[in-house]
Amino acid sequence: MIVKGLIDPGKHFISGNFACAEAALIAGCRFYAGYPITPSSEILERLSSRLPMVGGHFVEMEDEIGSMAAILGAANAGLKSMTATSGPGFSLMQENIGLGMITETPCVVVNEMRSGPSTGIPTRVGQGDIMQAHWGTHGDVESISYCPNSVQEMFDLTITAFNSAEKYRQPVIMLPDQVIGHMSEKIVVKQPWEYEIVPRLTISSRKADDKLVDFSTDFSPMFLAGTGIRGNFESLTHDEMGYPSNSSAVEAKMMNHLLGKIRDHRDSIVEFEKYETDDAETLLVAYGVTSRVMERVVREGRNKGLKIGLFRPITIWPFPDREIRKLSKRVQRIIVTEINYGQYSHSVRENSDAPVEEMHFPPGAVPDPDTVLKSISKPAKQEKHRREKGK
Amino acid sequence: MKRKEFRIYGSGGQGVITLGHLIGSAALLDGCEVAMTEEYSPQITGGWSSADLVISDEEIDYPLVRNPDYLLALNQEGFDSNIARMRKGSAVLVDSELVDSSDAPGNGKSGEMSHAIIMGVSARKIAVSLGTPNSGNVAMFGFLSRISGIPTKKSCMESIKKRFPKRAEENVKAFEKGYDAGGKFE
Numbered sequence: 001m002i003v004k005g006l007i008d009p010g011k012h013f014i015s016g017n018f019a020c021a022e023a024a025l026i027a028g029c030r031f032y033a034g035y036p037i038t039p040s041s042e043i044l045e046r047l048s049s050r051l052p053m054v055g056g057h058f059v060e061m062e063d064e065i066g067s068m069a070a071i072l073g074a075a076n077a078g079l080k081s082m083t084a085t086s087g088p089g090f091s092l093m094q095e096n097i098g099l100g101m102i103t104e105t106p107c108v109v110v111n112e113m114r115s116g117p118s119t120g121i122p123t124r125v126g127q128g129d130i131m132q133a134h135w136g137t138h139g140d141v142e143s144i145s146y147c148p149n150s151v152q153e154m155f156d157l158t159i160t161a162f163n164s165a166e167k168y169r170q171p172v173i174m175l176p177d178q179v180i181g182h183m184s185e186k187i188v189v190k191q192p193w194e195y196e197i198v199p200r201l202t203i204s205s206r207k208a209d210d211k212l213v214d215f216s217t218d219f220s221p222m223f224l225a226g227t228g229i230r231g232n233f234e235s236l237t238h239d240e241m242g243y244p245s246n247s248s249a250v251e252a253k254m255m256n257h258l259l260g261k262i263r264d265h266r267d268s269i270v271e272f273e274k275y276e277t278d279d280a281e282t283l284l285v286a287y288g289v290t291s292r293v294m295e296r297v298v299r300e301g302r303n304k305g306l307k308i309g310l311f312r313p314i315t316i317w318p319f320p321d322r323e324i325r326k327l328s329k330r331v332q333r334i335i336v337t338e339i340n341y342g343q344y345s346h347s348v349r350e351n352s353d354a355p356v357e358e359m360h361f362p363p364g365a366v367p368d369p370d371t372v373l374k375s376i377s378k379p380a381k382q383e384k385h386r387r388e389k390g391k
Numbered sequence: 392m393k394r395k396e397f398r399i400y401g402s403g404g405q406g407v408i409t410l411g412h413l414i415g416s417a418a419l420l421d422g423c424e425v426a427m428t429e430e431y432s433p434q435i436t437g438g439w440s441s442a443d444l445v446i447s448d449e450e451i452d453y454p455l456v457r458n459p460d461y462l463l464a465l466n467q468e469g470f471d472s473n474i475a476r477m478r479k480g481s482a483v484l485v486d487s488e489l490v491d492s493s494d495a496p497g498n499g500k501s502g503e504m505s506h507a508i509i510m511g512v513s514a515r516k517i518a519v520s521l522g523t524p525n526s527g528n529v530a531m532f533g534f535l536s537r538i539s540g541i542p543t544k545k546s547c548m549e550s551i552k553k554r555f556p557k558r559a560e561e562n563v564k565a566f567e568k569g570y571d572a573g574g575k576f577e
Contacts (some may be wrong), residue, residue: 013416013425065478123430183454184412184427295452369453 005053009191016040016148016181017084019155020110020174021050023188024082027162028197029108030056031081033070035063035089038122039178040112044086064089068096068109075100075107076233078224080162080200084110086178087129088119088135096367098137098172101258103233104213104222106165106200108258112175112181113288115363125178126363127288127339131346133173133380134317140255142262143317144269145173147287150184157314162270163198168261169222175316179289179337179366206231212242215253221298256325262318271314276302280309282376285324285348287313290337297376306377308351316344321351327354335376339363392423394447395541396456398473401465406528409554410463411442413532415541417550418446426454439468446541461539462507462533464490472566477507484526484534487511497499510538510576517568523561530569537573544570 007022014022021043024032032047044060051058057074061067071081085093090111100107115121116128117200122355129136144164154176165172201221206212206229214220223231232242234347237251245251262269276298277283287295289369291312311327313320328334334352336345337359349356359375361367401407408429417424426445432438443456458478464470464485470492485492491511501559506512514530529551536547551566552559 011419013412013419013427172512179428179454182429184415184425184429185451185454186425289454292452299452305499366455 003054003192003293004294005050006192007189009189011183012187012189014151014187015042015184016151016154016176017112018046019151019187020084020158020176020181022048023155023158024108024162025050025054025056026192026195026197026198027159027329028080028381029078029162030054031071031074032056032083033059033061033074033081034066034083034085035061035065037064037086037089037275039114039181040086040165041085043110043179046204059330064092065096068093068100071107071109072100072103072105073225075105076103076222076225078200078202078226080106080166082108082110082162084112085124086112087116087126087132094132094136094138098141098188099235100171101137101139101141101239102184102235104169104220104258105171106222107168108165108174109162109171110158110176113175113177123178124364125289126289126368127177127290128343128363129175129339130316130338130340130343133175138268140259141170142259143173144168144170145175145315145317147175147314147316148180149288149291149312151180151183152182152187152240153314155189156188159195161196163196166198166200167219168265168269169219169263170258176287177288181244197216205229207278209295211240213240213257215240215257218257218264242369249269266318269315270318270320270323271389272320273312273314274327275310275312277309277311279307279329281332282309283327283334283354284308284310284376285313285334285336285344286338287312287316288339290339290361293367293372294337297373300369301373301376306349308376313344318350319347321347322347324351325353328354333357335359337361337367338370339367392448392541393438394444394445394451395460396458397439397444397446397461397463398413398416398456398459399444399463399465400439400441400469400473402468403431403434403438403440405465406525407440408442410528410532411444413529413547413554414446414535414542415445416553417536419446419551420546421491421542423542425449426451428455428512430437440538441469450541458475460534463535465531466526467491475508477573478555479506481507482538483507483509484531484538485509485511486514486531488513488516508533512569512572514569516566517572521561521568523558523565526565529562529565530572533566533569533571534573537570538576545572
């Protein structure tokens with residue numbers, strides 16, 4: 001089906017936020033509810049004018065709690081839905097993200113990372129919401145979180161995020177940092193039919209004893225509100241009929257389904273990029289704008305004869321554990337570089353056979369490649385000492 | 392073309408970000424890769440505003456500007472706060488009515504400093520004389536294109552027409568005036 005009003009195919013010079021908004025429309029997003037917050041506001045601004053052009057709906061909400069609730073409502077009534085925010089708003093959304101997880105409601109939440117905690121430095125970069133994207137809501141969940149490092153990727157991954165949300169039926173997180181959202185770069189937009197768009201699977205009728213969700217399969221069609229079909233949306237632990245239960249056996253069955261549908265398909269979700277890792281002795285791990293800095297570090301380091309490589313997780317979650325483990329067996333050390341005080345390094349260390357060092361950059365600025373390179377080329381002696389100590 | 396870095400700095404309302412977008416989309420038409428980052432103070436008008444561009448034939452890894460090859464200073468603050476970082480051989484383009492560069496270190500009569508070359512154009516005056524006082528940024532666009540060749544004039548024209556479909560004619564005029572003014576520095 002050809003939809004009128006989508007962004008023209010071809011090259012565009014466009015900001016990350018605008019690219020995200022345009023990609024959402026291609027992915028089929030027809031409902032946005034949000035509350036403006038720097039640095040994500042341009043997504044809201046763009047969609048406020050663009051959504052009506054494609055027959056969609058835009059609501060400026062009273063706050064982020066309401067925003068998240070509204071997109072869950074719209075999604076359960078049949079529309080592909082999205083909201084965008086930054087750290088402070090993301091904190092407010094956590095409760096309802098959990099509701100989306102247990103009710104298996106597909107939607108996309110963009111959290112554009114700025115300096116934190118609390119309101120921090122609104123206009124400046126941070127990468128401090130890495131753990132929050134997985135563990136921000138209470139209870140056990142498996143997060144799907146994408147971390148773009150260019151405007152083109154912001155565009156492409158937004159479409160992927162919508163597809164994953166539909167396929168795995170849960171809120172999916174887009175986790176760009178402020179630089180990526182505000183930066184303008186070239187994007188190449190393909191013809192609309194060249195994009196794979198996952199349609200929503202729904203049930204068209206239901207008999208009284210039909211299951212609402214089938215826990216024995218990973219992908220069940222959705223029951224929609226307002227279609228005349230009778231059913232429950234249940235935030236309590238529930239059985240396949242959608243009725244609440246106090247039984248730990250039912251809880252185990254439900255959780256096995258909720259976590260299993262992600263864990264079983266981990267390989268088709270996880271995305272990453274390797275750069276100059278084949279003979280690397282030092283492996284850098286970086287994501288978002290930091291990975292652009294480290295790409296430069298690797299390039300310049302290689303010119304100076306340093307055997308250095310870069311691993312870039314594109315899905316921050318699920319964690320690319322097997323890939324890290326494999327690389328860690330052949331490198332001498334791993335350095336996790338991030339604009340926070342040590343978050344992703346925990347997961348890398350947990351999955352590494354090589355010693356893991358942390359390189360923290362205070363939020364508010366993008367690290368300088370020269371300074372990084374200098375500090376990497378120095379501690380060869382110390383590194384050896386550390387390796388011996390680790391045995 | 393190897394990686395070139397541009398910094399545009401002026402007051403809110405002068406069209407700094409717009410100028411950045413004009414340069415960026417024109418460079419794209421030239422077949423280059425472009426990364427642009429922007430910063431501004433909380434005030435919409437009267438505060439400071441800056442746009443940084445990296446333009447290159449190759450894929451751009453580090454997307455930020457560290458040592459500009461070109462500084463476009465649209466106000467005094469833009470000149471004062473950036474002149475110290477300009478290296479030898481870099482170019483400083485100023486609105487000569489709004490920026491006094493005479494105090495710059497090592498600034499001789501030729502306009503040549505010990506490190507950077509300063510070139511002035513009366514961008515705002517050009518805009519006022521054309522009856523479109525807001526098009527000073529576009530005059531500066533022309534000035535830059537003539538002096539650096541980045542982006543090419545042809546692509547600049549195209550990007551102006553795309554950006555201002557209803558006001559293309561007056562903006563093209565401002566561009567041409569700025570472009571002509573660059574001729575004396577060739």
